[in-house]
Amino acid sequence: MAATEREPPSSIEASNANRPQMFHRISDNAIDESSDADSDFVKLQKTISKERREARESPQARLQRAFPFTFHPNIRPLSKSDYESCIALENAAFPDPAHRATPEKASSPWPNMGHLGVFCTVVPEKAKNWTIETLDTAKPVETDRPNGAKSVLVAHIVSTRCAGDTITDKDMDYPKDWRTRRGRSADVGHQEGGRTVAMHSLAVAPKLHGCGIGQMIVKAYLQQLKNAGLADRVALICQDYLVSYYERLGFKCIGKSPAEFGGGGWHDMVSHDP
Structure with missing residues (x-):
């Protein structure tokens, strides 16, 4: 018998030698990590699903779904020729008629304090x-x-402009x-000498809610006022569910508003960086 050879192993040793080492003896202080691997896989899947869901619900994705064509926003001052579109937008954006600018109010010659609109070019074809x-x-x-x-x-x-730091019912009215x-x-x-801009309406077509257009026009509007240097602050009133929205845009909640316009229930919001 050659020196490199040895006796064949016993049946038990042979069996152990050929068995895959999938498990470890507890005495070796080893840990079965299969459960941890499963947990990591589940976490990874949840992360991927969350990212996909967030991508589907992002403003950009919503915008792509809302328009069958490329959306190129055009931000410009409103003019008399936009009157009918403004009324149509008010009616669509505000479910409660009491919160809309009425045709009579909208047609009154409020001095233009930067009434702003976001437009898109639509080719019928x-x-x-x-x-x-x-x-x-x-x-x-x-x-x-x-x-x-x-x-x-x-x-x-x-x-419009108003004389006080916050909006009152008189500010929401018109002669x-x-x-x-x-x-x-x-x-x-409107009070011509006022140093507060009273934002009466931020209206976005319902089909475009969640697309970031409201944020776009508010930022453009505040920048326009800042460049003009014609006001010390911008004030508005909003319902409970919109307080956090305007806070994200730089407004501060002052508290509940005494204004009873449209049934009341408003909060005073002010931005000192117009």
């Missing part, structure tokens, strides 16, 4: 079966434009005899 509440009232981008493109209002801000006042000042509505 590329937007078949696409609808939004302001589409029917939209005006052509240019007269006789070959593709018939329209400038469609999707969000707006309407505001009923505005047609005959001929520029004479009134004790309600």
Whole structure:
């Protein structure tokens, strides 16, 4: 027998030698990590699912689903020609009629304190079966434009000046005899000498909620006011569920508002960085 050879192992030793080492003896102080591996896998799957869900619900994803065409926002001051679109947007954005700007109020010549609108260009051929509440009232981008493109209002801000630091019912009102006042000042509505901008309406088409358009127009509006240097603060009133939204945009909640406009239940919000 050659020196490199040895006697065959016993049946038990042979069996152990060929058995896969999937488990360890407790006496070796080893731990079966299969349960930990399963737990890590579950965590990984949950993380992946969460990331996918967040991606689907991101403003960018919502925007892509809302528009069948590329959305190029155009932020510009509102004009008299946008009146009908503003009314259509108010009606769509505010379920409670008492919270809307009425046609009479909207048509009164409130001095323009930067009334702002977000518009998008819609080419009928590329937007078949696409609808939004302001589409029917939209005006052509240019007269006789070959593709018939329209400038469609999707969000707006309407505001005036007021004398106090927060908004009152008088600030939310307007002079009923505005047609005959001929520029004479009134004790309600816009106050030309006020250093507070009263934001009366932030309206976004319901189809575009969660797409970041409201945040876009508020930031643009505040920057516009800051550049102009015409005000010390911006004030608004909002319902409970919107307090945290405006806080994220830089507004501070002062407390419950005494204003009874639209049934009351408002909170005073103020931004000192207009």
